[in-house]
Amino acid sequence: MYVTLFCLLFALFNTSALAASNGDFQSFGATSLSKSDGSYWVWGAGQSVPIQIHDLSDVEKSFDCQFDRQLVMKKDGTVWFWERKDPSGEIQVHNVQSLNNLIDVQYKMGDLLALDQERKVYLLSTQGQLTSDRLNQITHLSGIDDVVDLGAYWDYHQQSHAEIWAFLKKDGTVWINKGDFPTEAFEPIPAPNNVIEIEENIALKQDGTVWYWPSQTKNDLSASITAAPITELTSIKKIKSYNKSYVAIDQNADLWFWGVTLTGASDGTIRHNQTVPVKLNSIKDVKDAFFVERSLIVLTKGGDVWEASIDRESMPENPVFNHLTSDVQEIKLGARHIMMQKNDASLWGWGVNKSGQLGSGDFEFMHLTPQRVQRPVAVYLNDEPIVMNSSGVIIRNDQAFIPLRSVFEKMGAAINWDTYTKTVTISQREPEKEPVTISINYSSGTVDLNNKPVTLSNQPFILVSTAYLPLRFISESLGGKVDWIQDEGKIFILMQ
Template identity: 45%
Template sequence: MKRRALLLSIITLLLLSPSVWAAGDNSTSHIRSFDSGSLIQSDGSLWLWGYNQSVPTRVEGKPNVVKTFSNIINEGDLVFTLQDHSAWYVPRNNIAESVKFVSLEGLQNLIAVSSLNDHVLALNNEGNIFLADRLEDKNTFGPFQTLSGIDEVADIDSYYEERPNYEERWIFLKSDGSVWKNTKALQGFEPIPSLKDITAIAKNIALKKDGTVWTWPKEFDKNAAPSETLAVSQIHTLSGIKTIKANRYSNLAIDQQGRLWFWGATVTGALDNTTYHNDNTPVLLKGVQNVKDAFFVERSILALTTAGNVYIASLDGEKLSSQVPFTLLAQNTQSIKAGPRHIIMQKADGALWGWGVNKHAQLGIGDYEFLYSTPVPVQKPILVRLNNTPVPLSNGVITRNGQAFIPLRSVFDKLGAEVTYDYNSKIAKIDHSKVGEHSISIEINFKTSQTKVNSKSVELTNPPFMVNGIGYLPLRLISETLGAKVDWIQKEDTIVITTK
């Protein structure tokens, strides 16, 4: 009887009650850490978004998550580690509905994971490197094995060398400050001469303890001798540098004064007509000051200042001027995690905001609008409990205009109701019947928002909606007189549904 009373309560109040349940926007953040497509709550739970999860969605069965590593093979891919030091891989794509996990056997205490071409490398806290080969589908990889010939590694990175064909090149920063690189096809390793007391590496540049920046070639003459590949030179324009960043084409450096430097490629054209214009002379970008961190995202430079402001400048053009304008994008920002085409920012109040390309729901805001040119708030990670038991959701709770919406199937499946959906007519039906009791049925037309309860039309104050094929219904206060209640536990970001 309890289940039936609760089902009656939810159905009646979802459809009839004028009052709404609203999630407070001013609740304290419980986010312990975050990445460009995931976050870890203070209770160790992992939440993912992107592809079929349009908002942060709690991962079931993997408690006590410690750390995440993003964009391992494809954008959105994730490796995470648990409190027991085990490692797991989460492949993401726009086909699979549910989140899948692959145990990375033999990997413990990971501190870095990186992929390039046909290989994935993992580094543990003992300085050992492990190698796995990408499989034929290019979306997964085989078992990891210890990579011999290199040890005491503190960091890894990768890039391509053109000599004359592209060759996969890995670099390894050792704990003694030396830098090593692999020979062809990871068959051996050799030190890069002249690189000592190195504190950071990024592609083919290295930062020395004294604040100088050093580099070595990525492109070579077809007839170049093998020894030329190890020719290292100092970038004399740069001194007093504390941070270096690099992508495949361009580089950034932040000096002790918080000034931002750029060298490498700018871009013109699009698609097949894209052209990269390379200039290896560092340019001091005078349009931004007191820079704390900087990123390449799509065809832009983003800079985070010590005051918490985020500025953006374009890389479009044949040359980047020292006077390139930086435009204010966001304020009150603590930190940024960047994907290839978007960023996730954490504000001073702990809330997450996204900016950039959202084609695969990278911004976690509950839609698939291709691009957001101004920052938008990532949906809050909200847990739903039914009689103190977490309700697994295929997609997380969405709040719109202060009201919470839950996936159609979530709670109703838990209550034993039969939920069907016709993809052609866009009509959902919820049926619940037991011997000796009256049947309850709801019919919702997601095209017209017309709703019927036991074949009688009902006017909805807040109509349901669909996101990527998932139907959402508004969650309303459930009267105790109907056998159950719904509470918003703000300090826990939790909806609690309780039967009496």
Template identity: 40%
Template sequence: MILKRTAMLGIVLGAALTGTAVLPAFADETSTPAGIKDFQAQSLIKADGTYWEWGGNHPAPTQVPGLNEVAASFENGLVVKEDQSVWHWEYKNATTVVVEEIPSLHQLCQVLDIGNALIALEQGGNVYTIPRNEEGKLNWNMIAAVDKLKDISAISSYYTEPQGKMMLLFLKKDGSLWSSDENLQSINPVKTAGNVKSINGNYVLLADGTVQVFPAMGNASWATVTPPTILPLKDIQLIKTNRISNAAVDGQHRLWFWGNTLTGVSDGTVLHEHKTPVMLNGIRNVKEVFLVERSLVVLTHDGKVYGTSLDGESLPANAKFSLLASDIREVAAGGRHIIMQTNTGALWGWGINKLAEQGTGDYEYMHHMPVPMQPPVTVVLNGQPVALNNGVIIRHSQAFVPIRSVFEQLGAKVDWDVNSKTVTISKSGTTAADAVTIKIQFPQGTTMVNGKASVFDTAPFNLSATSYLPLRFISESLGAKVEWIKEDNRIAITN
């Protein structure tokens, strides 16, 4: 089986795990996000119930305006508020966010995107579908309950071999398993070797700690339907799969691997199948396991994060695991990166960051060492929160904000000259002597205030077609007062 991959991917991830990376100390106090209630691979909820996301055009955590009292978040812009109501949000353009309640849903606990629709599961066990139209937009007016599915506790999906057909598995609260294709036209009970504890992809963890597998693309070509295939594993507590590679943790906190390792890059990527699970004796005391691109990453019970590369023809039992971070209490994994939370509450990123997946305020392709994430900073002007189209970026203890996010609200006029790449911020006064004109020329960041040069430890900068300006300096130059409240990562501006 051949997979398309970015040409450098296997190289950089393999290089990232050749040595030991120890979690560095914070550069400054603003690196520690205060009051994080919950976080995912590309979003977080602060203790005050505000919702923040990053990635793509947002290199730092950016608050989604209009969303408050958020308790949980899911993919495709769905969140659950503290009153268990369900809301949907999306960007209509670069600066406009539309937030609306979805009254048909309540107490959401899982969302699964199957391409032509979303499948939503409520805590009570009811299942709903939200179809997509021909343009790929979700049709919220066509939400429908799946009447044949009740008392469901979890949903998973996988693709069959060789047709590449999607199949869905539904785990009921009584431990029975049901299956359907992606159109939900035929929903039938599935024969299992016992009561089911959990499901992940095409893998079924039974209550007795054994593992049953159904035929799927790439990672189970040896599986048969009748009789059910049982892997030679016992006392398993946790299974993870990314449809290519698989891992499990047993009751003795040992790590097992089977499935595929990879060699080659781009169109030349080759999968090397390993049918028999192997216990990896280079790691112990495993609490969680994550399959991140071409890496196997684990969180141990003593708060350490280790990784080993899956880039090779095999993964031997004595595979070397490198230390990535210490003092970690929780990890959230995306397909290409991880976000780690330290015991102090700080968030750090590691892995691929090509699309700012880690919220670290940059677009470095790969972070070989853990990097502190940018804090979710709230900007308040005269007591009212300011909606930023991009989040605050902290560099060398200075807060930088997008060019038009605050200064126009301070009564200034902001102009951008595309030819000279110069931004001009001007504010008139009661007299000519009170007027202020600030000119910043990019990419050097050269700054002139009323014709006099100003020098910064960190100059204004451009990042992904957005100009970032020093918040305190410009605000105070415009006559405002700026205060940093570190307890809740808030910048208060008054004028």
């Protein structure tokens, strides 16, 4: 298999500046961030560290729909869509003219719903995948307006299932679709009024009570339903849910759990339903809570993050909470991981990482200890920004490894990859210059410059078909000069 990207290591790189803080970013998502200079960076979908999307700037908010395609909103309220094209990996950006000033985007059950500041809902039936070809199919969902919050859930019964969206209106009423979605027929749930938050099929009212409406089957969607209070829950401030597992935070910052716990694995998974809420006495001062895989993640008011398992037949009153990290300000939830912002503005990920969604420079399937997102670093050749669609700057052993195949060629070098021996040869032949040949064997670790062995302080490596090479050694051998602007997160290669 051809090595598609070749990377260079900046040998005199000061990692303390890179690792100290990510304080030059303005906002972040589960797999993205925006820097204060207006640049926009993403990771995941095979990218283990942040890479810049050069055609996007001044991004205010991202809406994570899928790893390799997302909707973002700029500071001027315009909405844009970016996607990665196979097999080239090229990133394309499109303006979504039918959407502006978005508040929320929910991507569930093969449909995408977008809510804007005018409280209008827009529908895109993605058939499981959001692509640029479908952007012109976005339509206003005219049957429901004046919406302030969205929710969605599946209901199962005897091999049939129902796809249900819930809509919280400004007047505090909750509405659901009547019939198979998409539909423009909706009906209110009679009981809950003055609702301020919805999660799946539960609602939090202004008086602090939590209401629940029962599951329906696909054949029962035409029948009216009524919500009922969960009597054990009072003075509640926040609710969260994931696949029928629920938590609530009350005014005393105590945490309550009810709903589904899981045992078994894969096709043998058993769902256990705990209908009566239980207060979790082993955690206090709760600020926020999330479900990730089979874990309950809790952020306390003091900035500590704790984890307890829901892989059990029922949740006890005193589950063991394992301490993950401290000094956390905010947590964003991804599909199978969380992203945490600490007080020093650094970003840390925890959870499943098989697609690089933690941004930590590796593809370990899951990290059970928080991993730091590597700081986004831009690379320039003669002041021209280098587009790196498939991999970004990776820091290992206190040095930065950077993918730069296109830079080699722009520096006048030719590249040859021997698949059998796993050897890359970089050669430069220019008039009035001494010829240069660099050979790196990834099997043996040997490096030769003009047929003479060279000892490097860090071994070149391959990570998922991408080869990484030492920057200063290669660039200076090819007649270049390297400058690292630490405060700006930029590396400049200047040809002499």
